[in-house]
Structures are given as C-alpha cells and as structure tokens.
Amino acid sequence: MEKKPYPICCLGAGYVGVPTMAVICEKNPDIKATVFDVDEKRIAAWKSENLPFYEPDLEDIIKAKRDKSLFFSTDAEKSINEADLIYICVGTPTKTTGIGAGMGTNLTYIESTARMIAKYSKTNKIIVEKSTVPVQTSSYLEKVLKANAQPNVTFEILSNPEFMAEGSAIRDLRKPDRVVIGGKDTESAQKAIEILKKIYCWVDDKQIVTTNLFSSELIKLTANAFLAQRVSSINAIAEVAEVTGANVHEIARGIGLDSRIGPKFLGAGIGFGGSCFQKDLFNLIYLCEWFNLKEVVAYWKQVVIMNDHQRKRFVMKILNKMFNNITSKKISVLGFAFKKDTSDTRESPAIYISDYLIKEGAHLSIYDPKATKETILRDLQALTPNVNLEKQVTVVSNAQDSIKESHAILILTDWDEFKELNLAETYKIMEKPAYIFDGRNVIDQKEARKIGFETYSVGTPLIYNSD
Numbered sequence: 001m002e003k004k005p006y007p008i009c010c011l012g013a014g015y016v017g018v019p020t021m022a023v024i025c026e027k028n029p030d031i032k033a034t035v036f037d038v039d040e041k042r043i044a045a046w047k048s049e050n051l052p053f054y055e056p057d058l059e060d061i062i063k064a065k066r067d068k069s070l071f072f073s074t075d076a077e078k079s080i081n082e083a084d085l086i087y088i089c090v091g092t093p094t095k096t097t098g099i100g101a102g103m104g105t106n107l108t109y110i111e112s113t114a115r116m117i118a119k120y121s122k123t124n125k126i127i128v129e130k131s132t133v134p135v136q137t138s139s140y141l142e143k144v145l146k147a148n149a150q151p152n153v154t155f156e157i158l159s160n161p162e163f164m165a166e167g168s169a170i171r172d173l174r175k176p177d178r179v180v181i182g183g184k185d186t187e188s189a190q191k192a193i194e195i196l197k198k199i200y201c202w203v204d205d206k207q208i209v210t211t212n213l214f215s216s217e218l219i220k221l222t223a224n225a226f227l228a229q230r231v232s233s234i235n236a237i238a239e240v241a242e243v244t245g246a247n248v249h250e251i252a253r254g255i256g257l258d259s260r261i262g263p264k265f266l267g268a269g270i271g272f273g274g275s276c277f278q279k280d281l282f283n284l285i286y287l288c289e290w291f292n293l294k295e296v297v298a299y300w301k302q303v304v305i306m307n308d309h310q311r312k313r314f315v316m317k318i319l320n321k322m323f324n325n326i327t328s329k330k331i332s333v334l335g336f337a338f339k340k341d342t343s344d345t346r347e348s349p350a351i352y353i354s355d356y357l358i359k360e361g362a363h364l365s366i367y368d369p370k371a372t373k374e375t376i377l378r379d380l381q382a383l384t385p386n387v388n389l390e391k392q393v394t395v396v397s398n399a400q401d402s403i404k405e406s407h408a409i410l411i412l413t414d415w416d417e418f419k420e421l422n423l424a425e426t427y428k429i430m431e432k433p434a435y436i437f438d439g440r441n442v443i444d445q446k447e448a449r450k451i452g453f454e455t456y457s458v459g460t461p462l463i464y465n466s467d
C-alpha cells in the first residue's frame with residue numbers, strides 16, 4: 001500500500017518560502033507541500049513559466065516538483081486545514097509609521113497568519129516560525145492562536161530561523177551550516193522538534209542545534225548583526241587604507257587567514273544591501289531600546305551609520321574626481337541588484353547611489369543582467385516621487401549600450417560578466433577622460449590605468465586613486 005505523504009504548508013511564497021519548500025520536496029519524497037500566498041499574482045507567476053524572481057537552480061526544482069509534491073495555492077482554508085505542519089514565511093518589514101517607525105518590526109503579516117491558522121485549523125498543528133522576528137514573537141503568536149483556536153485544537157510553536165542567502169539559496173538549503181530549532185521544554189514541544197528534525201532528513205544531526213524559543217529567535221538576529229558588522233568593519237578599514245596607502249584587499253587576506261577571524265565577509269565595497277541586514281539590525285536595536293540598553297543600542301547603530309557613510313563616500317569620490325560637475329553627463333551604471341546572482345534590488349546600495357547622482361543632474365544608463373526595468377524605475381521613483389525619471393534614467397538590456405558615450409562607469413553589483421569586460425574596447429567607446437568607479441572590486445585597476453582610464457576602487461592605495 002502506498003504511504004500517505006506528510007502534508008505541510010507554507011504561508012508566504014517569497015524568497016524564503018518557495019526555495020525552502022522546493023528543497024524540502026526535493027529531499028523528502030514523502031512530503032506534500034502547499035505554498036499559500038495572499039498575493040494572487042505571485043501565486044499565478046509560480047504556476048507559470050515566468051517565475052516571480054531569479055534564483056539559481058530554483059527553476060529546475062520547481063519544474064521537477066510542481067503539481068507532483070509541490071503545490072501553489074490561494075486557498076487559505078484548504079492549504080491550512082490539510083496540513084499537519086505549517087511554516088510561517090511572511091515578510092517582517094521595518095515599521096514605516098507610528099511609534100518605532102523606521103526601527104521596530106511590522107508584525108502585521110505575522111499576526112495575519114496566526115489569525116488565519118486559528119480560523120481554518122480543525123486539527124492540531126505544528127507551527128514553524130521561519131520569518132525573522134523580534135525575540136518573544138513566538139509568545140505573541142501563541143497568544144493569538146490560543147485566543148482564536150477552534151474547540152479542542154492545539155498548536156505547538158517552534159522557531160526555525162532561516163540562514164540562506166539570496167543567489168545561493170538552493171546551495172545553502174541543500175547544505176546548510178546548521179539548522180536551528182527552538183521549542184519549549186515540554187513533552188509535546190520535544191515531539192514536535194523530532195518531527196521537524198525528520199523534515200531536515202538530509203542534514204547531519206550534529207548540525208541541528210536545538211534551543212529554547214527565544215534563543216532561537218535571537219540567534220537569527222545575532223547572526224545577521226555579526227555578518228553586517230563584518231562588512232561595516234572592513235569598509236571602515238577601507239577608508240583608512242585609502243588615506244594611508246594600504247590596500248584593503250591585502251588586509252582582508254592578511255587577517256582572514258587567522259582562523260579566529262576567517263576569510264568570509266571581508267569584501268570591502270559600497271556597503272551591504274538586501275532586504276534583511278539593515279532591517280534585522282533595526283529589529284535588534286529597537287529591541288535593545290525597548291529594554292533601555294543604551295550602550296548596546298549605540299554599538300549596533302554604528303554598523304548602520306558606517307554603511308550609510310560608505311555609500312555617500314563613494315558618491316563623494318565620483319564628484320571629487322569629476323570636478324563636481326556631472327550635470328547632464330551620461331553615467332553608465334553597471335549592476336543594480338543588491339548582489340550578484342539575484343534579481344532582488346531591495347535596499348540595494350545602487351538605489352541610493354543612483355539617487356544621489358540623479359539629484360546632481362546626471363543621466364544614468366542602467367544595466368543589470370537580472371533586475372527588471374520596472375523594478376529599477378520603481379525603486380528610484382520611491383526615493384524621488386516628484387522627479388520625472390524619464391528625463392534622467394534609461395534602463396538598457398546590455399552593458400555595451402550603457403557604456404557607449406558615457407563619461408564614467410560605476411560598477412555597483414559584482415556580476416561575473418563585469419569581470420569579463422574588455423577594458424580596451426570599453427575605453428574606445430567612452431567620452432574622455434573616461435572614469436571607472438569600481439564599488440565591488442571587480443576590475444583590474446592596473447590594467448585599466450594602463451589603457452588610460454581614471455579609476456577609483458574602494459579601499460585601494462592612493463597610488464591608483466591619487467588624481
């Protein structure tokens with residue numbers, strides 16, 4: 001007799017929900033996963049040939065598993081009621097209005113999932129909090145669930161934060177450094193933890209860390225805070241390197257070989273972007289403000305301050321080198337996504353750098369291999385609602401069109417194709433003097449200089465940056 005698949009459901013068909021469910025289905029032939037989202041357009045896209053965003057290898061799994069063990073749905077009642085275990089993977093953005101605006105976390109979507117789950121659940125469920133949340137959100141979830149549960153229905157809440165990075169989501173999910181599961185110290189919670197552990201059947205038991213609920217929630221915020229802090233730390237050193245004649249990339253190598261420091265996340269550049277680092281730092285900072293931990297607040301705030309500074313510093317370098325006169329000049333912007341191998345532009349440094357330059361009157365010709373024109377224009381318009389962007393911004397479909405007749409190239413995303421730019425040919429089609437401002441350590445500065453370019457690359461010695 002065929003075994004009945006274990007039914008799970010995921011609320012939120014985003015960057016975390018879908019890759020997570022895809023890999024769970026890939027690894028567990030006995031699981032049936034339904035991804036539900038309130039956004040009907042997004043679900044329609046997941047069911048179509050044009051998936052909502054680009055993530056390496058995701059499309060292959062979707063094609064292999066869709067409508068076999070992986071389903072997409074806009075039917076909340078059916079998705080929830082049929083599942084024994086429910087992942088919450090909805091957004092937890094920073095609040096934009098009211099008390100805590102710009103800092104605290106907006107828990108509207110989290111609460112809406114709790115209310116839906118309580119309303120539609122006719123049987124007991126395990127609830128897996130995967131979204132990144134303020135510490136103690138699991139208690140809040142529990143309260144809303146309990147207060148609205150149908151008679152005799154119980155919920156066991158686990159915290160199971162996600163550590164995958166965009167652009168390598170599938171690789172990270174297939175081979176995670178660790179899986180963290182938080183739960184209460186009760187018999188039913190421990191049983192639920194065992195069930196969740198079984199779902200991660202491809203992960204070595206030694207890499208599964210079990211904790212209490214609040215530790216698990218705080219592990220996630222701490223991990224992102226530490227990673228963001230490393231980026232700000234190396235960017236701070238980049239500024240010192242530039243004025244002293246040292247090279248930040250040599251420094252990164254020199255310290256990264258110390259096994260206590262390690263080589264990762266020492267890439268100096270235009271600062272971190274992405275939907276999470278800043279948001280999660282604010283989440284942590286607000287939590288500390290709430291508990292009146294003034295020194296801790298000041299400590300973590302500095303990571304964000306340094307990140308803003310790094311973007312502005314890059315723009316100041318452009319203005320300094322180009323004699324503070326970029327009005328009406330064509331500037332080629334190569335890369336708009338917040339990092340390579342993703343179409344995601346959320347909080348991309350490119351948005352803020354482009355915005356500064358638009359305000360200087362420059363004409364930007366933007367090219368990104370994956371971010372769409374619609375997204376790029378939407379991001380820029382959000383910062384300058386009253387500017388007619390059509391006059392100053394063109395989004396093109398290849399690097400050549402962006403570069404042609406431009407006065408300067410800005411490399412704002414570390415896409416591999418920018419490493420392969422033919423610098424000699426590039427030089428020929430640009431206005432002179434031709435500038436390259438490398439925000440991602442992508443080009444060979446020495447070679448570019450030899451060809452005739454004026455160059456600036458974050459954190460490299462004055463010998464290259466002195467003009």
Ligand SMILES: NC(=O)C1=CN([C@@H]2O[C@H](COP(=O)(O)OP(=O)(O)OC[C@H]3O[C@@H](n4cnc5c(N)ncnc54)[C@H](O)[C@@H]3O)[C@@H](O)[C@H]2O)C=CC1
Binds near residue numbers: 012013165166
């Ligand atoms: N993007 C990333 O790389 C990572 C994100 N996270 C965290 O995971 C969470 C989700 O992030 P993303 O996937 O990037 O967000 P996202 O914005 O891509 O997706 C969230 C989805 O939730 C949907 N949604 C809102 N309310 C809903 C409801 N009541 N029921 C069902 N769906 C609902 C939205 O329509 C949206 O499609 C956040 O807390 C984030 O901090 C954690 C690790 C990595």
Ligand SMILES: O=C(O)[C@H]1O[C@H](OP(=O)(O)OP(=O)(O)OC[C@H]2O[C@@H](n3ccc(=O)[nH]c3=O)[C@H](O)[C@@H]2O)[C@H](O)[C@@H](O)[C@@H]1O
Binds near residue numbers: 164267274
């Ligand atoms: O919670 C999340 O959302 C995720 O946030 C990050 O993942 P992600 O934002 O997708 O990408 P990262 O590779 O961490 O890069 C973040 C930003 O830092 C920048 N960065 C990264 C590394 C580096 O050395 N230098 C640097 O400037 C990147 O260009 C990018 O803009 C974390 O790496 C994940 O572990 C976490 O799950």
